[in-house]
Amino acid sequence: MAESILWEADPHTIAKHRILQAYLEAWAPILLQSHMGRIVYIDGFAGSGEYTNGYEGSPIIALKTIVNHAFFPKFTGDITMLFIEIKPERAEHLEALIKTKFSNLPNKIHWEVKTGDFGTNLKTSLDGLHKEKKRLAPTFCFVDPFGWKDIDVDLLSEFMLENKAELFITFMVGFIDRFSGDERNHKSMSKIYGKEQIDEINKQKTQEQKEETTLKLFIKNIKDTINKKGKTDRIYDLSFAAISRNNRLIYYLVYLTSHLKGLKVMKEAMFAIGKDKGSFRFNDFLDDQDPGRQGTLMDYNDVNSWQNNAGEDLYKAFEGKKTTVNEVENYTWTDTRWIFRKGILQRLEKKNLIRYLSKRKKNALTYDDYGNLEFV
Template identity: 20%
Template sequence: MAAKGQEFFEEQRDQSLVKAHIVSKYFDAWSNVMLGVRKQYGRIDKLAYIDLFCGPGRYTDGSKSTPIMVLEHAIKNPELASLLVTMFNDKDEANISSLREAVGALGGVGSLKHAPQIHCSEVDRDAEEMFAKTNLCPTFSFVDPFGYKGLSSRFIHAMVKDWGCDCVFFFNYGRINAGITNSYVERHMDALFGRERAEKMRGFVRTMNPRQREIYILEELAGALKDLGARFVLPFRFKRGDGHRTSHALIFVTKDFRGYAIMKDIMARESSTEDEGVPSFAYSPAEADTPLLFSLSQPLSALKGDLLKSYAGRTLTMLQIYEDHNVDKPYIAKNYKAALNELEEQGQIVANKPAAKRPMKNGQRTFSDATLVKFPALEK
C-alpha cells in the first residue's frame, strides 16, 4: 500500500499531466486558427504565448512541462516558428534554471525567430498594470499561481482584452474556498471577485454545504470575469482522491465562441467520466476507476426536454441550436446530434432530410450541422 505522501504526489502528478495536455492542445489548435487567419487576411505578424508561473522545464519523473510542449510544437511548424514570441516567468530560481536547461537542450530551438524570453520575478500589481496598458498581439496566456497571490479578475481581463487573446488560469479552489471568509486575505479575494461581489459572497457561503459552495464560488468567478467583458468562461475541475470535492479548477476565458467550442471539446476528451456521452468536465482519480458510480443522472434526457421547451414552434439548423444553447452548459456538439436523433426517432421533431436518407456513422444516423429541425409548438 502506498504511503499517504506518495498517494498525494501521484494525484498531483496526474493533475499536472492533464493540465499540461489541456493547455498544450489548446495552444496547438489556437495557433493553427491564427495561422489560418493570417493566410486568409495577412494581418498577423506576431503570435505570443505567455506563461507567468511556468515551473520547471521537466518534472521530477522526466515528463515535459507545458513550456517545452509549446516550444516543440512551434519548432515543428516553420511558419509558426517565424512568428511566435514566448515569455516564461517564475519566481523560483530553481524552476527557471531547470527551464533554461531544458530549452537549451531542445533540438531545433535555434529555428525560432524569437528566442524564448525567460525571467525570474514575482507577478504583482505592476505586471497587471503593464498588461492592462499594452496592446497585445494575438496571445494565448497561461496563469498558474500556487495560490491566489498575483491573481485578480482585472489581471485576467488584461490578458484577453485584445483581439485573438485567450487565457487559461489555474484556480486553487481549496485555498480560495477557505479564503472567502478569512479576513487576513480579504484584499486578495476582493481583487479576484471584485469588492462588492466578494462582500456579498462572504455573507452567503457561511450557510451553504460544500457542494453548494463549490457551484456558487465558480458561478461568481465566471460572473466577475463576464462583468469585465469576457463573454465565455469554461471551468474544468480537478477533484481530490475520494472524488467528492474539488481541489482545483482550470478556468478558460475568451471573447470568441470558436475558441470556447475548441476548448470545450479538448476538456471533454480529458474528462475522467461521461454520462450518456455528456462529459463531466472534471478529472478525478476515483471517478476514472469507478465511472458507473458517477453516471446516473441521465443528462441527455434533460437535454432533450430542454430543447423541446426552448425551441418550441421554431425551425433551426443543428448548428444554430448548438451555438445558441451550449454556452455555460456541459454539452458538446455530439450530444446535440444524439439528442436530436432520439427526438426524431420518437416523432417529437421533424428534420428536413428524413433519417432513412442520411448516412450511418457509429451505428447512428448522422445529423449534419446544416440539417433543419422543426420543433412542435407547446400544447396549451
C-alpha cells in the same frame, strides 16, 4: 515544494497538462492558419519545466506541441512564447532546459524566460501597448499559480479587453474557502471579491455550496469588469473541476474567451479528458437552465445517456420553434454544458421531437445542408 526547484507532479497536474496539450494541439492550426502576423503564448507561472517523477512542465509541453505541429512548417508569421517565473532558480532551470531540449528552433519562434512577477509583467506590457496605441496580438495566457493570492480580477479583465485574448486559469478554490473566514486573507481576496461577496461565500452552508459560490462570483466579477471597461462582445466561460479520490474538489480550471472557435476547442479538450472517469468533471452547476441537476457527474462514455440528456436540454430551449441546425449547434456550444454531436439530433428525430423542413440533399456533407428544422 514551496522552495525547491523541482517537485513531483501529482495526477491532477498531469491531467491539467493533458487538457492544455489537447487544447494547444487544436488551437495551433486555427491560429497558425488564420493569423499570418504574430501570435503570443504566455505561461504566467511557468515553474521549472520538469518534475522529479519525469513529467514535463507546461512550458516544455507548449513548446513541443507548437513546434511539432504538422502546420508549423507552413506558418509564415511569428510566435512569441513568454514564460514568467518569480523564483530565479526555477527560471534559470527552465531556461537551461529549453536551451537543451530545443537547440535548433527556427527564427519564427521567439521565446523568453522572464524572472519576475506575472502581474507586474502583464501590467507593464499592457500599459506599454496602450501608450503606443497598439493592440495585443492574439494571445493565450495560462495562469497557473499555487494559490489564489496572485489572481487579480482587474488585471485579468484588462487583458481580456484585448482582441483575441484567451485566459486559462487554475483556480485554487480550496484555499479560498478554507481561509475566507480569516480576516487576514481578506486583503488578497479583495482583488477578486467585494466585501459583501466574501460574506456571501462565508454564509454558504455546505462545502460544495461554498466552492460553487466562490467560482461563480469569480467568473461573474471578471465578466462584469470586462463589460464595465467597455467590451460588449460575449465572453464565454468553461470550468472544469479536478476532483480527488475522496471526492474533494482540488481546483477548477477556468477558461475564458470571446471566440466561439476557442470555446469549441476547449470544450472538446475537456470532454476528451472528462471521459477518464473519476478525476475530472465538467461543472454543470453553472448551467442555470436546470439547477435541479446540479453536481451531477456525467459519464461521457455512455453516449446514449449524455446525448439523450443534451437532447432534452435542447428540446426545452427550442420547443415549438422553427430554427436552423446551425443555430441549434451554436446554442449547444455556448449555452449548454454539452458538446455538439449529430447523434443528439438523430435521437430527437427518432423520437419525433424534431422534423426537418427542407429535405436533405443527396450528397449532403454537413448538417447545414439539411436547412431548417422544427422542434415539434
